[in-house]
Amino acid sequence: MMLYICLAFAVFGASTAQDIGSICHSNRLQHTEDQVIERIVQMMNTDFDSVISRKEVLVFFAELMGIQLGGLINLVNDMTNEQLLQAAAGVSIEKESFSHAWHARFHDNYDFVYATFDRFDISNDGLINALEIEAIVNSALAHGDKNHDGKLETEELVSFLESIYKNC
Template identity: 20%
Template sequence: MIAFLVLIGSVAVYGQHHGQAHNHSCIFNNHHQLLSSQVVSNVIADIDKDGDGIVEPTEVQAEFVARYDVDKNGSITEDEFVKQWHQHYHDDRDFVGYLFHNFDVNDDLSLTDNDLVAWSKNLDTDGNGEISIAEFRTYMTNLYTNCVTAHGN
């Protein structure tokens, strides 16, 4: 029962947009015909570099700085994020904008260390101070599933 309540709470939290209204389609479409589960698995493989089953903030930060912060100013703009995610994972650009606004926890239109700290706390659903691959997979799957479900697909 507790697991079910946590899952329902996660769906409610993860499926929301924060603060500002953003005009992004929440309909998942992948230009290489990858399923959302395949994209999520690829994201996990890219982030969990040491393969220990824990998504560490340093791993997430390293991935984002290396791949997404193109101008290396410590802040990832929506344009940087959308371009890089689309090139690497092949999700539709409009859908990637939807992802960006879910990752932008403080809704300041950039991804920074502040978002990473808040995001990490939200994903640690069992409260053990770590984000397991299962917790991360649930979060990402909810973003993809809630999006598609919200539009009847």
């Protein structure tokens, strides 16, 4: 169930870099912002249709956290957004677990990952829960959906991620 809560805070986390303060992106392996963004988008757009769905976000973060969906992937794909939220009710991910997983995969500096996490821990309880994730996804759509079609296309995701990674 942890996978439902990991959904997207780091990817859809900050609408602008000002939201995470003065913490700039840095990377242990010297990956540039563009390299990290490209990797995130490639990993997230699993059906190669140039549109990032909420379900693709779910699968992305499940894999990030080492959760193997296996046969459950079809169940997840058949769920509505409301069903996903209901399934995730009461489940949360704590700061250290997520930060370590994100750092291990993308090698971003912990200060950057922590600042992003803190921005979206709306309740300030050290956890990100399903309602906070939904608010993050909605924020990403509000700030990233440039053509206002209710979908986040890969180019829009890249632009949104650039606002997080490059503008500090």
